[in-house]
Amino acid sequence: MSLLRIRNIARSYEMGAETVHALRGVSADIEKGEYVAIMGPSGSGKSTLMNLLGCLDSPTSGSYELNGTDVSSLDENALSDIRNREIGFVFQTFNLLPRVSALRNVELPLIYAGIPRDERREAARVALEQVNLSDRMEHRPNEMSGGQRQRVAIARALVNQPSILLADEPTGNLDSTTGTEILGLFHSLWKKGHTIIVVTHEEEVALNARRILRIRDGLLASDEIVK
Amino acid sequence: MKLWHEIMENLRIALESVRTNKLRSFLATLGIVIGVFTATLMATAITGLGKAFENSISAIGSDVIYIQRFNWGPSEKWWKVRARRPISLVQARRLAERVAPPATVSYESGMGGTVKYLDRTASNVIIMGNVAASAEVRGLSVQEGRFLSEAEVDGERPVCVLGHDLAERLFPYESGLGAWVKVNDRRYQVVGTLEKMGEFIFANLDFQVIIPVTRMIADFTREPDLTIAVKTGDAAALDEVQEELRWIMRTVRGIDPGEEDDFSVNNQNALLDMFGKFTAVIGTAGLSMTGLALLVGGIGIMNVMFVSVTERTREIGVRKALGAKRRAILSQFLMEAAVICLLGGVAALALAWPVTLVMQKWLPATISPSIAMIALAVSAATGLIAGFLPAWRAARLNPVDALRSE
Numbered sequence: 367m368s369l370l371r372i373r374n375i376a377r378s379y380e381m382g383a384e385t386v387h388a389l390r391g392v393s394a395d396i397e398k399g400e401y402v403a404i405m406g407p408s409g410s411g412k413s414t415l416m417n418l419l420g421c422l423d424s425p426t427s428g429s430y431e432l433n434g435t436d437v438s439s440l441d442e443n444a445l446s447d448i449r450n451r452e453i454g455f456v457f458q459t460f461n462l463l464p465r466v467s468a469l470r471n472v473e474l475p476l477i478y479a480g481i482p483r484d485e486r487r488e489a490a491r492v493a494l495e496q497v498n499l500s501d502r503m504e505h506r507p508n509e510m511s512g513g514q515r516q517r518v519a520i521a522r523a524l525v526n527q528p529s530i531l532l533a534d535e536p537t538g539n540l541d542s543t544t545g546t547e548i549l550g551l552f553h554s555l556w557k558k559g560h561t562i563i564v565v566t567h568e569e570e571v572a573l574n575a576r577r578i579l580r581i582r583d584g585l586l587a588s589d590e591i592v593k
Numbered sequence: 594m595k596l597w598h599e600i601m602e603n604l605r606i607a608l609e610s611v612r613t614n615k616l617r618s619f620l621a622t623l624g625i626v627i628g629v630f631t632a633t634l635m636a637t638a639i640t641g642l643g644k645a646f647e648n649s650i651s652a653i654g655s656d657v658i659y660i661q662r663f664n665w666g667p668s669e670k671w672w673k674v675r676a677r678r679p680i681s682l683v684q685a686r687r688l689a690e691r692v693a694p695p696a697t698v699s700y701e702s703g704m705g706g707t708v709k710y711l712d713r714t715a716s717n718v719i720i721m722g723n724v725a726a727s728a729e730v731r732g733l734s735v736q737e738g739r740f741l742s743e744a745e746v747d748g749e750r751p752v753c754v755l756g757h758d759l760a761e762r763l764f765p766y767e768s769g770l771g772a773w774v775k776v777n778d779r780r781y782q783v784v785g786t787l788e789k790m791g792e793f794i795f796a797n798l799d800f801q802v803i804i805p806v807t808r809m810i811a812d813f814t815r816e817p818d819l820t821i822a823v824k825t826g827d828a829a830a831l832d833e834v835q836e837e838l839r840w841i842m843r844t845v846r847g848i849d850p851g852e853e854d855d856f857s858v859n860n861q862n863a864l865l866d867m868f869g870k871f872t873a874v875i876g877t878a879g880l881s882m883t884g885l886a887l888l889v890g891g892i893g894i895m896n897v898m899f900v901s902v903t904e905r906t907r908e909i910g911v912r913k914a915l916g917a918k919r920r921a922i923l924s925q926f927l928m929e930a931a932v933i934c935l936l937g938g939v940a941a942l943a944l945a946w947p948v949t950l951v952m953q954k955w956l957p958a959t960i961s962p963s964i965a966m967i968a969l970a971v972s973a974a975t976g977l978i979a980g981f982l983p984a985w986r987a988a989r990l991n992p993v994d995a996l997r998s999e
C-alpha cells in the first residue's frame with residue numbers, strides 16, 4: 367500500500383462565468399520515505415496539487431488515498447484532523463505567527479491535537495533542537511533571520527510527527543546560502559526516514575530530491591527517478 | 594480535557610491580542626463601559642432607594658393608620674383637599690378618647706427650624722410636636738433619659754427629646770440631659786435622646802427634636818393641622834380599624850350623613866404602591882438606556898472584531914493548516930470579544946465604585962457582589978453575542994484562500 371495514492375485528480379476554479387482548470391487529472395503513488403520534487407513553470411498547478419495533497423482543499427474530481435483512507439470526500443473537520451496528524455507544512459513565506467515566540471509557534475499543532483501543556487513544551491523543545499535552534503526558543507520571528515524562521519517552520523511541521531512533510535517553494539524567500547542550508551536540513555530529515563514533498567520551480571532545488579514529478583498545464587508531464 | 598486546553602489556549606491568545614491592540618480594544622469597549630457603568634449605578638441606586646424606603650416604611654409602621662387632611666399618593670382633587678379644614682387639637686383628643694385598646698393614638702405636628710445650644714447651631718432641624726404615646730406609635734427608642742410624659746404634654750411643658758444625630762451635633766462631648774436648648778429661640782430642656790434610626794427617603798429623622806405638641810401650639814402654631822397616627826396593635830385588623838376610625842373621625846368633625854369625608858385615612862400601602870411605580874419607571878428607563886449603550890457598544894465590538902478577523906486572515910489560514918477546526922477558530926475569536934468586553938465591564942465597575950461612594954451621602958448605596966457579578970456576566974455575554982458574526986466568518990474561511998491573503 368502506498369503512503370499516498372492519487373488517481374486522476376482534478377481541480378477547477380469557477381471565476382465568474384469562466385472555469386479555470388488548474389489541475390486536469392493527475393495520477394501518482396508516493397511511498398513512505400520518498401523525497402519527491404514537484405516541478406513546473408509558474409501557474410502550472412503545483413500549489414493546487416500541493417493544497418490537495420495537504421488536505422487543505424478537496425479535488426473537483428478524482429480520488430486521493432492517504433495511508434489507505436479515502437480523503438477526497440471528507441468534511442472540513444475530518445480534514446483538519448488529517449492535516450493535524452498526517453501533514454507538516456512548510457511555506458515559502460514561513461507563515462509564523464509574528465507576535466509569539468518560536469517555541470509557541472512550534473507548539474501550535476500540538477495545541478490543536480489537545481496535548482497537555484507540559485508535554486507540548488517538551489515536544490516543541492525537542493523539535494527546535496532537531497533544527498539546531500535550541501538557543502532561539504524564546505525569540506520572536508522578527509528577531510530571527512529568514513533561515514532561522516524557516517527552520518522554526520520546519521520544526522513546527524515536524525513536531526506532530528506527521529507522515530509527510532510538504533514544502534511549497536521553501537527556499538523561495540531565502541538567499542542561496544541559506545537555501546542550501548535548508549535543503550541540507552531536508553536531506554538529513556529524509557535520511558532519518560521522513561517522507562518529503564517539495565514544490566519548486568528551481569532545478570537546483572529539485573535535484574536534491576530522488577524523484578521529480580513535472581507538471582505542465584495541470585497535467586503530469588513526466589515522473590522520473592533521479593540518482 | 595481537549596476542550597479545556599483549547600479554551601485556555603484561546604484565552605491566552607485573546608489576552609495576547611488585546612495586549613497588542615490596546616488602543617483599539619479600549620475604543621471598542623467604550624460603549625460597553627458606558628452601558629455597564631449606567632446599569633450598575635442604576636441598579637445600585639434602586640437597591641439603595643429600596644433600602645432607604647424600607648427604613649422609611651418601617652418608621653411609618655406596617656400597622657399604623659394616619660388620619661390627615663391630605664392623602665398619600667395621587668388621586669383626590671387637590672383643590673378639594675386644599676379647602677379641607679385642618680385637624681385641630683380638640684378633634685384629635687376626642688378621637689383618642691374613643692379609640693379602644695390595643696390601639697394606641699398619637700397626634701402630632703411638624704415644622705422646620707433651628708436648634709441652638711451655647712454657640713452650637715443646628716439648622717434644618719425637623720421639629721416634631723408629639724404626645725407621650727407617639728414613642729410607641731412611631732417606634733421610637735430612647736437612648737438616654739426618657740421620652741415626653743403625659744403630664745408634660747398636658748401641662749405644655751418646655752421639654753424636648755433630641756434625635757440621635759442632632760444630639761451628637763449639639764452635645765459632641767457631654768451628655769445633653771438637663772441642658773436648656775433653644776428651639777427657634779424658645780427655651781426647652783432636654784429630657785432624652787433617641788437611638789439612631791437610619792436612612793430615609795423623605796427626611797433625616799435622626800436630625801429631629803421632639804417637643805410636646807401642646808407646647809408647639811402655644812409657642813409656634815396657633816392653628817395647627819395635626820396628623821393623627823393610630824397603631825392598631827394588629828396588622829391583620831388594619832382595614833377594619835381603618836373603617837372604624839373613619840366613622841369616629843366623621844363624628845368628631847361633625848360631618849352629616851351623605852356628605853363626603855373632609856379628611857384622609859392613609860396607610861403604608863399607598864406609599865408602597867407609589868414606590869413600586871417609581872422604581873418601575875426608573876428601572877425601565879435605566880434598562881432602556883443600558884440596552885441602548887450595550888447595543889451601540891456591541892456594534893462597536895462587532896466592527897473591531899471584523900477588522901481583527903480581516904487583519905488576521907492569514908493567521909487563521911495558518912492555524913487551519915496546522916489542524917485548527919472551525920470550532921477552535923470560532924471560540925478563539927469569541928473569547929477575544931468576550932475578554933475585551935469583560936475588561937470593559939471591570940473598567941465600568943471600577944468607575945462606578947467611586948460614584949457610589951458619593952451617592953452614599955444620600956442613599957445607602959453599595960455595589961453588591963450580585964450586581965457586580967451580573968454586570969460582568971452581561972459584559973461577557975455582550976461580547977459573545979457581538980463577536981459571534983465575525984468569529985463565524987473567521988471559522989468558515991477556506992484555508993487555501995486564507996493562506997493566500999496578504
Ligand SMILES: Nc1ncnc2c1ncn2[C@@H]1O[C@H](COP(=O)(O)OP(=O)(O)O)[C@@H](O)[C@H]1O
Nearest residue numbers: 379381386388407408409410411412413414415
Ligand atoms: N483560488 C483560485 N481561484 C482561481 N484560480 C486559481 C486559484 N488558485 C489557483 N488558480 C489558478 O490555477 C492555476 C494554477 O495555479 P497554482 O497551482 O497556484 O500554480 P503554481 O503554484 O504552479 O504557480 C493558475 O492559473 C492560477 O491562476
Ligand SMILES: [Mg+2]
Nearest residue numbers: 409412413414
Ligand atoms: Mg505556487
